[in-house]
């Protein structure tokens with residue numbers, strides 16, 4: 001009976017050793033990934049800092065997946081500006 005208990009304890013220790021390591025790695029990797037991803041406001045794609053096209057619009061730094069998305073966003077902004085000016089005056 002005591003032998004069985006020791007076996008269970010050793011088995012549990014080994015199980016924890018093997019289970020614990022990959023989990024720690026994954027958590028660390030996820031944290032890194034989250035830190036460096038930005039959401040493209042046009043198409044909703046998540047891009048990393050390295051892949052992102054950074055646009056500086058109205059003092060805000062925005063990250064896009066491609067130049068075409070940046071252009072689209074700029075067009076939308078211009079259209080919205082024109083509409084608001086036209087509506088007020």
Ligand SMILES: [Zn+2]
Nearest residue numbers: 040043065069
């Ligand atoms: Zn995009």
